Amino acid sequence: MEASYHSTVAAAKIQAPSAIEFRNVTMAYGTHTVLKDLDLAVQPGEKVTLIGPSGSGKTTVLRLAMTLEKPTGGDIRLFGESMLYGQDGQRLPARDEARMRRRCGMVFQQYNLFPHLTVLDNLILAPSTMRGEAKDKAAHRAMEYLRMVGLEEKKDSYPSQLSGGQQQRIAIARALVLRPEILLLDEITSALDPELAGEVLDVVRDVARETNVTLLIVTHEMRFAREVSDRIVVFEAGRIIEQGTSEKIFTNPSSDRTRAFLQSVLNH
Amino acid sequence: MKAVLEYWPALYQGLLTTIWVAMCSITGAAVGSLILGPLRMSSSRGVRLFALFIIEFIRGASALVALFWVFYSLPSMPHMPRLSPMVASILVLSLIGASYGAEIVRGGILAIPRGQLDASHALGLGKFRTLTKVVLPQALSQIVPSFAGLAADMVKWTSIVSFVGVRDLVYVGDSIRTATYETVSVYVVLGAIYWALCFICELIFQCVEHFLPLNKALRVTKCRSQPVPRAQMQTEGVKP
Amino acid sequence: MTWDWNFVFQILPDLLVGVWYTILITIGSAAIALIGGLLLAIFENVSTRAGRLVVRFFLGLFKGVPILVLLYFGYYLLPQFGLTLPAMAIGIAVLGLVYAAFCSEVYRGGLITIPAGLRDASVALGLSPYVMWRRVYVPLMIQRASPALINYVLTLFRQTSFLFAIGVPVLIGKAQVAGYQSFRYLEPFTVAGALYLALNIPFLFLLSRFKTKYA
Numbered sequence: 001m002e003a004s005y006h007s008t009v010a011a012a013k014i015q016a017p018s019a020i021e022f023r024n025v026t027m028a029y030g031t032h033t034v035l036k037d038l039d040l041a042v043q044p045g046e047k048v049t050l051i052g053p054s055g056s057g058k059t060t061v062l063r064l065a066m067t068l069e070k071p072t073g074g075d076i077r078l079f080g081e082s083m084l085y086g087q088d089g090q091r092l093p094a095r096d097e098a099r100m101r102r103r104c105g106m107v108f109q110q111y112n113l114f115p116h117l118t119v120l121d122n123l124i125l126a127p128s129t130m131r132g133e134a135k136d137k138a139a140h141r142a143m144e145y146l147r148m149v150g151l152e153e154k155k156d157s158y159p160s161q162l163s164g165g166q167q168q169r170i171a172i173a174r175a176l177v178l179r180p181e182i183l184l185l186d187e188i189t190s191a192l193d194p195e196l197a198g199e200v201l202d203v204v205r206d207v208a209r210e211t212n213v214t215l216l217i218v219t220h221e222m223r224f225a226r227e228v229s230d231r232i233v234v235f236e237a238g239r240i241i242e243q244g245t246s247e248k249i250f251t252n253p254s255s256d257r258t259r260a261f262l263q264s265v266l267n268h
Numbered sequence: 269m270k271a272v273l274e275y276w277p278a279l280y281q282g283l284l285t286t287i288w289v290a291m292c293s294i295t296g297a298a299v300g301s302l303i304l305g306p307l308r309m310s311s312s313r314g315v316r317l318f319a320l321f322i323i324e325f326i327r328g329a330s331a332l333v334a335l336f337w338v339f340y341s342l343p344s345m346p347h348m349p350r351l352s353p354m355v356a357s358i359l360v361l362s363l364i365g366a367s368y369g370a371e372i373v374r375g376g377i378l379a380i381p382r383g384q385l386d387a388s389h390a391l392g393l394g395k396f397r398t399l400t401k402v403v404l405p406q407a408l409s410q411i412v413p414s415f416a417g418l419a420a421d422m423v424k425w426t427s428i429v430s431f432v433g434v435r436d437l438v439y440v441g442d443s444i445r446t447a448t449y450e451t452v453s454v455y456v457v458l459g460a461i462y463w464a465l466c467f468i469c470e471l472i473f474q475c476v477e478h479f480l481p482l483n484k485a486l487r488v489t490k491c492r493s494q495p496v497p498r499a500q501m502q503t504e505g506v507k508p
Numbered sequence: 509m510t511w512d513w514n515f516v517f518q519i520l521p522d523l524l525v526g527v528w529y530t531i532l533i534t535i536g537s538a539a540i541a542l543i544g545g546l547l548l549a550i551f552e553n554v555s556t557r558a559g560r561l562v563v564r565f566f567l568g569l570f571k572g573v574p575i576l577v578l579l580y581f582g583y584y585l586l587p588q589f590g591l592t593l594p595a596m597a598i599g600i601a602v603l604g605l606v607y608a609a610f611c612s613e614v615y616r617g618g619l620i621t622i623p624a625g626l627r628d629a630s631v632a633l634g635l636s637p638y639v640m641w642r643r644v645y646v647p648l649m650i651q652r653a654s655p656a657l658i659n660y661v662l663t664l665f666r667q668t669s670f671l672f673a674i675g676v677p678v679l680i681g682k683a684q685v686a687g688y689q690s691f692r693y694l695e696p697f698t699v700a701g702a703l704y705l706a707l708n709i710p711f712l713f714l715l716s717r718f719k720t721k722y723a
Binding site: 327431452467 | 574575576577580584666694697700708
Binding site: 157 | 381383384386387389390391392393394397401402405406481482484485486488489
């Protein structure tokens with residue numbers, strides 16, 4: 001089943017470039033190697049979830065995609081274009097990097113909302129300053145996304161007045177306002193009390209269902225991962241040990257280590 | 269004491285001069301810190317070291333030595349201007365204040381959680397915008413209380429300008445002393461005035477703190493279900 | 509006016525005497541400041557409400573009034589009470605007291621960050637207050653306060669130049685005398701400035717060592 005999956009992916013590759021592709025990526029901090037020779041391709045519109053034990057490199061994959069870090073080896077391609085090297089093989093100039101970065105958005109575990117700005121200001125800061133959008137137009141669009149996450153009445157509140165779940169939903173809206181083609185979700189419910197996680201996951205389900213944004217998700221919420229994902233990628237110690245559809249991984253994983261990990265996580 | 273208080277017009281003039289010098293120097297220092305501080309954190313190593321060198325160089329000699337050098341030695345060098353006592357004093361005090369202030373600004377910027385920088389990066393905000401719209405508005409909540417302490421110190425530093433002929437409180441006090449021989453009273457009065465000036469200076473900065481964006485945001489909160497601990501630390505103003 | 513090296517060598521011995529005085533005064537004042545500050549911090553911690561108010565008054569006094577004013581006060585006031593101390597002693601005393609006030613705040617800061625659990629542990633081990641302070645608190649306070657304390661000693665060193673106002677032959681005073689006598693101001697102040705800058709270096713070196721050790 002793995003083989004046929006890969007050939008389907010390979011066929012898709014011939015037709016259109018992957019949304020994001022990691023080629024032989026290695027990431028090391030000093031002597032500690034977090035990712036080893038990673039090959040991973042995500043198709044446009046695909047919803048991919050990365051699971052695995054802590055420290056296995058999943059968050060690093062997202063941070064590399066968002067250019068928050070640069071890999072120590074290998075290449076990362078966004079819609080066919082390298083994010084690290086220019087046409088001439090030299091390091092990509094900052095301006096091109098910034099241009100490509102705009103196609104990605106990220107939501108963080110700690111929400112990272114700007115505490116000194118109201119909710120609305122949080123949403124319109126980037127579009128109005130960096131993309132030259134008129135403030136009222138940006139505000140109008142921002143309200144649409146606030147409606148989408150169900151928090152339009154909070155537009156003049158400050159982040160500190162909101163619950164964690166509300167803050168995270170605002171963070172998702174903030175990322176979506178920029179209309180990214182790829183959305184990176186880094187353990188967005190891990191910092192939340194369990195009863196608040198649900199409202200955030202509902203928003204992500206809506207985004208997955210109603211838009212064709214490519215999603216790259218890192219989460220420990222297995223039920224959610226199973227529901228939302230087209231593909232699950234299992235990490236361990238910086239390598240992919242298995243990948244496949246959520247049905248396959250959750251009901252009949254091929255690898256023993258995947259089995260062991262799922263056992264430990266699902267028995268809470 | 270009565271004899272001293274008869275000289276109140278002169279004391280008043282001296283007070284105005286002292287206040288003027290203090291206000292100009294503090295303003296100059298604030299502007300200088302906001303320029304030098306971020307330079308110390310530039311991504312270019314050359315700029316960082318250059319800023320560090322300037323800061324340590326200016327701080328290295330005391331205010332008095334620097335003032336004398338600028339006022340007496342500088343004109344001796346070819347093509348260098350002869351500055352008036354007032355201009356020389358304000359220039360020197362501003363520069364020294366800026367070099368101390370730069371460290372305060374740097375400390376405030378360093379205290380911003382990494383997540384804020386990550387979010388700005390993810391949203392595509394450039395370095396300048398990140399600094400001016402995200403980092404500084406929050407960092408000011410820690411910078412302003414510390415800067416208040418520096419400003420109060422600068423009020424005291426103004427006492428040295430009497431040595432280059434500026435007619436500030438110390439200068440006037442000295443003349444009153446020679447005129448009346450009432451040493452104790454003169455310096456008690458001076459001490460009290462300076463103490464009051466420092467106190468008022470701190471009050472002014474506390475008012476400024478009130479209007480900072482992060483502090484305003486946190487005041488609006490009446491009950492928080494998930495507190496923001498780091499931001500709270502910033503408003504409480506950790507003094508170095 | 510161009511640089512005259514001969515003049516520099518002429519005044520250098522005088523300037524070096526000034527350096528010597530500066531160093532002496534720094535050491536004397538620093539000793540008073542560091543030890544006095546520690547005692548003040550301990551006293552403030554263990555004393556009653558009244559005692560704390562006295563300390564606060566003392567701190568407010570020495571932190572709110574410029575050093576220059578305090579120097580003049582000491583210099584002109586004490587003879588009226590029959591105490592004619594040499595200017596240098598007054599200078600060291602004033603600097604020492606002012607910086608004792610600053611240092612006590614630093615020690616207090618170090619004290620506050622010591623976890624309450626250590627006090628509980630000391631009580632549980634039956635340590636007397638004296639031993640607790642001497643063997644547990646004070647070493648920790650000094651350790652935590654060290655970087656800030658070194659910074660204050662450095663600032664103190666820079667402010668020794670103020671003592672020239674009451675006639676103490678510190679470096680800047682000597683430079684001014686040299687300039688005044690010869691009407692050449694370029695060399696004395698520049699050399700004095702360079703010497704001051706050079707003397708900063710050992711402090712900065714110590715500071716960077718401490719920062720990496722305790723940061």
